[in-house]
Amino acid sequence: MDNIKYCQSCGMPLSEVESEVIGTNADGSKNEDYCIYCYKDGEYTADMTMDQMIEFCVPYMASNNPGMTEEDSRKMMKEYFPKLKRWQNN
Numbered sequence: 001m002d003n004i005k006y007c008q009s010c011g012m013p014l015s016e017v018e019s020e021v022i023g024t025n026a027d028g029s030k031n032e033d034y035c036i037y038c039y040k041d042g043e044y045t046a047d048m049t050m051d052q053m054i055e056f057c058v059p060y061m062a063s064n065n066p067g068m069t070e071e072d073s074r075k076m077m078k079e080y081f082p083k084l085k086r087w088q089n090n
């Protein structure tokens with residue numbers, strides 16, 4: 001688990017193999033705290049609250065985890081997301 005990084009905005013795993021999913025800084029360098037869907041060219045791609053992000057991710061999480069309902073996904077993310085860097089000051 002230790003060598004897997006997760007996007008500090010949406011919780012998506014950031015695999016080194018799939019470096020194209022890693023976010024980018026304004027100068028084009030990689031920002032390994034975020035995925036490209038959340039953070040691109042030095043800015044968040046969407047200005048949303050933690051709850052909005054959770055609602056956005058619920059269908060993806062549920063469909064990627066067979067047996068997990070949308071309600072399960074929402075509950076898990078509501079516990080997990082406040083630990084992510086982007087949401088810690090909210």
Ligand SMILES: [Zn+2]
Pocket residue numbers: 007008009010011012034035036037038039
């Ligand atoms: Zn992300």
